[in-house]
Amino acid sequence: MRIDKAEVIVTSPDRNFVTLKLTTEDGLTGLGDATLNGRELAVVAYLKEHVVPLLLGRDAHRIEDTWQFLYRSAYWRRGPVTMAAVAAVDMALWDLKGKAAGLPVYQLLGGASRQGLLAYGHASGKELPELFDSVREHLDEGYRAIRIQTGVPGLKAIYGIASQSADAGGGEARYDHEPARRGALPVQEDWDTRAYLRHLPGVFEAVRNEFGPEIPLLHDGHHRLTPIQAAKLGKELEPYDLFWLEDCTPAENQESLRLVRQHTTTPLAIGEVFNTIWDFKDLIREQLIDYMRGAVTHMGGITPLKKTMDYAAMYQVKSGFHGPTDISPVGMAAQAHVGLAIHNFGIQEYMQHGAKTNEVFHQSYTWENGLLHPGTKPGLGVELDVDEAGKYPYEQAYLPYNRLADGTIHDW
Ligand SMILES: O=C(O)C(=O)C[C@H](O)[C@H](O)CO
Numbered sequence: 001m002r003i004d005k006a007e008v009i010v011t012s013p014d015r016n017f018v019t020l021k022l023t024t025e026d027g028l029t030g031l032g033d034a035t036l037n038g039r040e041l042a043v044v045a046y047l048k049e050h051v052v053p054l055l056l057g058r059d060a061h062r063i064e065d066t067w068q069f070l071y072r073s074a075y076w077r078r079g080p081v082t083m084a085a086v087a088a089v090d091m092a093l094w095d096l097k098g099k100a101a102g103l104p105v106y107q108l109l110g111g112a113s114r115q116g117l118l119a120y121g122h123a124s125g126k127e128l129p130e131l132f133d134s135v136r137e138h139l140d141e142g143y144r145a146i147r148i149q150t151g152v153p154g155l156k157a158i159y160g161i162a163s164q165s166a167d168a169g170g171g172e173a174r175y176d177h178e179p180a181r182r183g184a185l186p187v188q189e190d191w192d193t194r195a196y197l198r199h200l201p202g203v204f205e206a207v208r209n210e211f212g213p214e215i216p217l218l219h220d221g222h223h224r225l226t227p228i229q230a231a232k233l234g235k236e237l238e239p240y241d242l243f244w245l246e247d248c249t250p251a252e253n254q255e256s257l258r259l260v261r262q263h264t265t266t267p268l269a270i271g272e273v274f275n276t277i278w279d280f281k282d283l284i285r286e287q288l289i290d291y292m293r294g295a296v297t298h299m300g301g302i303t304p305l306k307k308t309m310d311y312a313a314m315y316q317v318k319s320g321f322h323g324p325t326d327i328s329p330v331g332m333a334a335q336a337h338v339g340l341a342i343h344n345f346g347i348q349e350y351m352q353h354g355a356k357t358n359e360v361f362h363q364s365y366t367w368e369n370g371l372l373h374p375g376t377k378p379g380l381g382v383e384l385d386v387d388e389a390g391k392y393p394y395e396q397a398y399l400p401y402n403r404l405a406d407g408t409i410h411d412w
Pocket residue numbers: 037179220222272322323324326349399
C-alpha cells in the first residue's frame with residue numbers, strides 16, 4: 001500500500017482548517033487534521049516543504065515506523081507545528097489502514113470499551129440569567145456534563161463567553177465559543193485575577209442551586225493563575241463538586257501543580273497545549289492531574305495518544321481530550337476512536353462544528369443521548385468534499401491576548 005499522493009488542503013468554512021490527504025497507488029484515501037489555531041500556515045509550510053516529499057512511495061501500513069522517522073529524523077523535536085504535522089500523517093495512515101482492513105479505527109486499537117463517550121459542552125453567559133439559559137439549552141441538546149464560564153464584573157471581554165464573540169466564525173456558524181477572530185491583528189481582552197477569584201465561587205453556588213448536585217460541571221481557568229491562587233480557587237470550589245478545574249496555571253510550569261494538589265481535592269485537568277507524552281510524563285507519574293487534555297491533532301496523532309493513555313492508566317489518570325472547534329471533524333473522529341477503545345476514558349469535550357464545516361467534512365460520528373460515537377465506517381469515518389472546501393479560502397485569524405488594567409500582558 002504505497003503512498004502515491006499527499007495533498008495539503010486549507011479551507012475556512014466557519015474557521016480555518018488544515019487537512020492532509022494521502023492517496024495510495026490503489027486509490028484509497030486517508031485524512032489527517034493538522035489545524036493549529038492562529039498559526040495554520042506554519043503547519044502548511046512544514047507539511048508541504050518538509051514532510052510531503054518524505055511520504056511519497058512509503059508503505060502506508062508502516063505507521064509506527066513512519067511516526068518514528070518523522071519525529072526522530074528531523075532532529076528538532078516536539079513543538080506544536082512539528083507535532084501537528086506529524087499528527088496529520090499518523091491520522092491519515094490509521095484512516096488508510098482501517099479502510100484497507102474494512103474496519104473502523106477503534107477496532108484496530110483493541111475494540112470498543114464502552115457504548116459511547118460522555119461528552120461535555122460549553123455553557124456560558126456574561127451574567128447568571130444568560131448562563132442559566134445556556135445550561136438549559138445544553139441540557140435540551142442532551143449534554144450530560146457542562147462546562148461553566150461567565151463574565152467577571154468590571155471586565156469587558158474574557159475567555160469562554162459565547163455572546164461576546166458571536167461574530168467570530170462568521171455568518172450562521174453555531175459556535176458556543178470560538179475564540180479566534182478573523183482579521184489582520186489579534187483582539188485585546190482584559191483580565192483581573194482578584195476580581196475573577198472573588199466572583200467565580202458564587203457562580204458555581206448559583207448553578208448548583210439552580211440545577212442540583214447531579215450534573216457534572218467543569219471550569220476552565222485558561223492558564224491565568226499563580227499556583228497559590230489556583231490552590232485557593234480549587235479549595236473554594238470544593239463544595240460545588242466540580243468534575244474538573246482545567247488549566248488553572250500556565251502549562252509550562254508543571255511543578256505548580258504540586259502546590260495546587262497539596263491544597264485541594266478539586267480534580268485537575270491540564271495539557272491542551274502539550275505536544276508529547278514527555279510533557280505529561282511527570283504529571284502522570286506523580287498523579288498531579290486527574291485528566292489529560294492532550295488533543296490527537298497537537299500530540300502527534302493516534303499512535304502517541306494511545307501510548308500516553310496506556311501509560312496514564314497505570315496511574316489512574318483518565319482522558320479528557322481537547323475538543324474545541326479548532327480540532328477539525330477529522331481530529332474529532334480520530335480522538336473519538338481512541339476514546340472508545342482505551343480503558344481509562346474520562347470525558348470528551350465536544351463543541352460541535354458549524355453547518356458549513358459539516359458540508360465540507362462529511363462525518364459519520366454520532367451524538368445521541370449525550371454520548372458521542374465514532375461510527376462504524378472503515379477508517380476514521382470522515383470524508384472531505386474537495387469542491388466544497390475550495391469555496392472557502394484561508395482567512396487570517398488570531399486568538400486574542402490579555403492585558404491587565406495597568407497594561408501588562410497576561411496569559412490568555
Ligand atoms: O476548549 C478549551 O478548553 C480551550 O481552552 C479552547 C482553546 O482556547 C482553543 O482551542 C485555542 O485554540
